[in-house]
Amino acid sequence: MPSLVTFRKRIASVKATRKITKANQMVAASKLRRAQEAAEAARPYAEKMGTVITGLASAAKANSGGPKLLAGTGKDDTHLVIVATADRGLCGGFNSNIVRLARQTIESLLREGKAVKILCVGRKGRDQLRRQYGAMILDTVDFMGIKRIGFADAAKIGARVLEMFEAGEFDVCTLVYSRFKSVISQVPTTQRLIPAPVEAAAEDNKGTVYDYEPDEAEILAELLPRNVSVQIFRALLENVAGEFGAKMSAMDSATRNAGEVIDRLTLEYNRTRQAMITKELIEIISGAEAL
Amino acid sequence: MADMIPFDLVSPERLLLSAEAGMVTLPGAAGYFGVLPGHAPVISTLKPGVIEVTGGSASGARYFVSAGFAEVTAERVTVLAEDAIAVNTVDAATLDRKIADAEEDILQAKGDAARTKAVAALETLKQLRAAL
Numbered sequence: 493m494p495s496l497v498t499f500r501k502r503i504a505s506v507k508a509t510r511k512i513t514k515a516n517q518m519v520a521a522s523k524l525r526r527a528q529e530a531a532e533a534a535r536p537y538a539e540k541m542g543t544v545i546t547g548l549a550s551a552a553k554a555n556s557g558g559p560k561l562l563a564g565t566g567k568d569d570t571h572l573v574i575v576a577t578a579d580r581g582l583c584g585g586f587n588s589n590i591v592r593l594a595r596q597t598i599e600s601l602l603r604e605g606k607a608v609k610i611l612c613v614g615r616k617g618r619d620q621l622r623r624q625y626g627a628m629i630l631d632t633v634d635f636m637g638i639k640r641i642g643f644a645d646a647a648k649i650g651a652r653v654l655e656m657f658e659a660g661e662f663d664v665c666t667l668v669y670s671r672f673k674s675v676i677s678q679v680p681t682t683q684r685l686i687p688a689p690v691e692a693a694a695e696d697n698k699g700t701v702y703d704y705e706p707d708e709a710e711i712l713a714e715l716l717p718r719n720v721s722v723q724i725f726r727a728l729l730e731n732v733a734g735e736f737g738a739k740m741s742a743m744d745s746a747t748r749n750a751g752e753v754i755d756r757l758t759l760e761y762n763r764t765r766q767a768m769i770t771k772e773l774i775e776i777i778s779g780a781e782a783l
Numbered sequence: 784m785a786d787m788i789p790f791d792l793v794s795p796e797r798l799l800l801s802a803e804a805g806m807v808t809l810p811g812a813a814g815y816f817g818v819l820p821g822h823a824p825v826i827s828t829l830k831p832g833v834i835e836v837t838g839g840s841a842s843g844a845r846y847f848v849s850a851g852f853a854e855v856t857a858e859r860v861t862v863l864a865e866d867a868i869a870v871n872t873v874d875a876a877t878l879d880r881k882i883a884d885a886e887e888d889i890l891q892a893k894g895d896a897a898r899t900k901a902v903a904a905l906e907t908l909k910q911l912r913a914a915l
């Protein structure tokens with residue numbers, strides 16, 4: 493029978509753990525609110541950008557195919573996969589879900605005989621992908637030590653991707669990240685960045701006929717590279733919001749679980765104590781009777 | 784009011800300004816242009832310069848943008864700027880120091896690409912200095 497001291501020690505240690513998870517949960521909750529606000533604040537820009545580009549792109553595509561960022565290089569041989577995950581763990585299946593989707597994407601590309609290059613954004617993704625695809629990982633960008641991801645951080649990644657594209661190092665670029673649906677639900681998503689996907693422009697969009705200054709092709713040439721950064725920025729913000737959402741629910745269930753363990757241990761502790769008292773009593777009584 | 788036009792200034796990080804304006808002056812790629820209510824629809828890229836709001840609740844507000852584009856319709860002006868700074872928050876002394884730094888960068892730049900970049904950065908700063 494384990495002694496009472498070991499029980500007391502275990503209960504104390506689980507209680508300490510519960511305090512940590514509880515604190516972590518509350519930190520995540522407050523960070524989540526800020527991340528959500530940031531994601532929402534970024535939305536109008538990305539949306540406006542999207543509508544303008546869609547309008548311009550459908551016109552450009554009809555004419556001559558447009559610039560490379562829109563029409564592609566004409567090849568489909570080398571793929572760049574950007575895997576955006578969190579830098580920290582302790583957020584349930586958040587990182588693993590993104591990595592799983594990335595792995596599926598990479599595997600299906602490899603099966604088709606394409607060359608794959610990987611750019612990891614966030615440490616956790618690199619940690620999980622390194623063993624299997626170590627040779628394909630070009631680099632890792634992480635945001636350790638950065639409190640709030642600003643547009644400049646995303647622009648840096650965007651510039652890097654564009655540089656590689658200009659140098660002809662890849663033909664198609666796909667971004668894997670987690671779309672923030674709600675606090676308890678994040679959906680791992682793939683999004684094609686280059687060539688820029690163009691949805692069929694809605695007909696009612698054509699209501700206004702714009703003058704373009706300078707001409708359409710030039711505006712498009714200027715907007716498309718910027719759009720890459722904007723899309724990355726949006727994905728990163730959604731990722732951050734999702735990370736804290738996942739962390740919050742993971743820590744919540746950890747706290748609840750710790751509470752259950754404490755209850756069970758306490759019950760067992762009391763039972764053992766009672767058993768020991770009863771045993772001592774029996775010993776005393778039977779000792780007295782024997783006399 | 785018929786003689787007002789809603790004006791939105793949006794950066795990738797947040798909505799900077801949303802107000803009714805009498806007129807908005809924008810640094811278009813082909814030169815500054817003013818937008819009054821009922822302006823013909825235009826999409827224009829912006830070069831480094833100052834956006835100025837005249838009339839309305841945000842009258843007198845001046846924002847410096849280094850790049851971006853504007854969408855103008857008869858009913859609305861939207862500016863998407865990569866980074867926009869309210870001119871009155873900029874300090875001339877810090878700016879002068881930055882200009883000096885930028886000039887040094889040009890001298891130290893290795894290769895043509897780096898130099899072009901540094902020259903562009905200096906040009907942006909000088910435009911901002913001129914706006915003060």
